[in-house]
Amino acid sequence: MNSDAIKRFFVTLRDANPQPASELEYSSVFELLAAVLLSAQATDVGVNKATRRLFPVANTPAKIVALGVEGVEAYIRTIGLFRNKAKNLVATAQILLDQHGGQVPRSREALEALPGVGRKTANVVLNVAWGEPTCAVDTHIFRVGNRTGLAPGRTPYEVEMKLLARIPAEFAKDAHHWLILHGRYVCQARKPRCRACAVADCCDFDAKTDQA
């Protein structure tokens, strides 16, 4: 994809997604961190179901620690990887209390030091909570970056570096959400809906398998 196509790609995605936002439900930075931690290899719909049960009972580090691993598991059992996630969420909450005054830290280093929080989760918190121009490469963005030719790479980190270099500066804060929504609803993994795609004209993918 050349630079003209890249520009057109993002302008079109912007127009198609006037209200870019996460579809995870949260009402505080800690809830955001918890929801993103729970979202690994799980759908937003599934995570929201679990957090609607969990957050009314425990939505602060102190309450999560008090609930304990077994207690948290009881609320999130319907999500994949629930044992690891319950253990990580409780351990993360304990570290917030012990080392960060019960607050969610703002640096990448401190975020990635939390159990269950890697580069992708840290990027989401940095972007959504504090408006930093990060690009969290999840399964959707990895696929869209490669399939379209916008940011091909073997690893999420490679895709992220290319995106940071190619996303026009004025779109840096919102591009992450546009790409997620595009991947979720249009550039789908199994059956990409190329016929309904607004950016098909500047995409490298050969739409032989489109069945939309």
Next chain:
DNA sequence: ATCCCGAGGG
């Protein structure tokens, strides 16, 4: 490279 791991869709 492998494990974790349930719900939903095709």
Next chain:
DNA sequence: CCCTCTGGAT
């Protein structure tokens, strides 16, 4: 049945 879902730790 199979694949996919806002990954991270070992």
